[in-house]
Amino acid sequence: MSILIKNGYVIYGDNLEVIKADVYIENNEISKIGKDLNVGADYVIDAKGKVVSPGFINAHTHSPMVILRGLADDLALMEWLQNHIWPIERKLKPDHIYWGALLGVLEMIKSGTTTFVDMYFHMEEVAKAVEKAGMRAYLSYGMADLGNEEKRNTEIKETLKLLEFIENLDSPRVEFLFGPHAPYTCSPELLGWVREKADETGKKITIHISETRDEVRQIKEKYGKTPVEFLDELGFLKDDVVAAHGVWLSDKEVKILAEKGVTIVHNPASNMKLASGVMPLKKLLDAGVNVALGTDGAASNNNLDMVEEMKLTSLLHKVHDLDPTVADAGTIFKIASQNGAKALNLNAGVIKEGALADIVIFDFNKPHLRPITNVISHIVYSANGSDIETTIIDGKIVMLDREVLTVDEEKVLDKVQEIIDELR
Structure with a gap:
């Protein structure tokens, strides 16, 4: 054509x-x-x-979470997750994930996103939605073992199942990533397994890092190191890692990230809404870290609009640094396009x-x-x-x-409304 x-x-x-x-x-x-x-x-x-x-390349989101849009707003991250998001997520079935992903994909197509990086569960359903809609996506199963060996084995099994599914799908637009959730939810053993399998398969890794001060405190108390130092000691950090958030980073951590070639994905709307903090964008860019842009999930944004995310990024850092020259329009545009492509080794953006x-x-x-x-x-x-x-x-x-042209928009809107009416 x-x-x-x-x-x-x-x-x-x-x-x-x-x-x-x-x-x-x-x-x-x-x-x-x-x-x-x-x-x-x-x-x-x-x-x-x-x-x-x-x-635009949405380098960090959880597309099916559009189902949860508006259900638990104006809360701190851990209260939001533990008391609201996780309980309703336990009710979600594969069919719910499929329709939620279709709604998320529709929203992204209509707001200029052509590629996204996703982490969630029942990801085979997300892959089906992406393939139907004609979008480009990098999909991961969100792994969390909380130090439990039985749970770890289950998470590994789910991850390998997704890898096999995507390989069998054989789509030029759907790719697999490993998706350990975060250092505070994944044991060193699970993180080590991910690193080994990523090296073996050549697949990339996406993970949450240093989103909140409390997360950093937990890791320091448990391992005596900051999250980036902990991951670096494990040998986890390489240029195939696409790490979301990076809000609470020390100067030493910024240097490590630059040396290892790790991409950090900025999620300003989510970080502001959950009051997680402000990522040190200027420090990261000055150090040579590849910074990409993401919306995070629609339950904490509350939309998947990358164009809006660019404006929020620029204005946030100008006022935070009290410097109108910081985060200029050209830099932010590249972060939302070229830098995301660079993170994925994708000839796009x-x-x-x-x-x-x-x-x-x-x-x-x-x-x-x-x-x-x-x-x-x-x-x-x-x-x-x-x-x-x-x-x-x-x-x-x-x-x-x-x-x-690829999806019946009215049908998707009606179906998702039915689902949430049943779940609430």
Whole structure:
């Protein structure tokens, strides 16, 4: 299949140069970029007054948790988890996870996300939803053994089952990751097993690290080290680790993360809503740590809108550091696109010849996005996910003129409402 996008403002290349040009897509790659391209195509999209952007990479979320949106707000993290989230999660069945994932995928497609990194349970159902919707995802089963050997063996079995399922699915858009939940929920033995299997299989790892002060305190009391120091001593930290949060990091830990090539995924909305703290973004970037962006789950955000997340990131760090030059629009845009791709070794997050055709089109024909002056600034500070008009993933049009072509949106909305009405 071929697609020609004409007459748009194109965010071109690694340096985010905005040019007026056409973009030609063949199969699943960007083939040509230039003015007035004279090529035949199966589909032609007129992008006049619109912006052709790389799709965004949500590098940390829990997509089925959209089912729990709004059920337990305005609470501290541990109270939120232990007294509200975990009890209702115990009621969730595979069918619930499938429909929840479909709703999450719908939301992401409609707000400009083309790839996401997920951690939850019944992940085979998430893989089915991703495959149906035509999205790109990296999926992990959230492992937690709490030091219990029997539980550890169960978690290992579930993880290997997911790995086999995804390999048998043989989809170019669905990939597996190992997903140990966090150092405070996973024993050294389980973390060691994950490291060994990741080395053996070449698969990446996603994990939560240093989200709250209490988590750091627990690890220090148990192991006499901070979470990053503890993981480093285990030999766990390598450049295949995509670690969410990283809020409470010492200067020593930042240095370790940089040396080991670990990616840290910033989740500002979730961290603010749960009052977890403010990640030291400037320190991490200055040290050379690859920082990506994520929404976390919709139960603690409460949406999966990466465009909104960019604005929150920039404004949070400007006021936190009392410096308006911190977290500039270009840096934040790269964090939401190129840095996520780098974390996953994915040839995406950028519009250039030879890159995967994971592209979104913003409709700038709106009052809040005119006049068109600084495109990147407008996307970060003025736009939101509902300004995405078209989403192309792996060279296929998944959403056109705000209509998702792969999923019956009304059916998904009705089904998820039925599920939560039954569970409450």
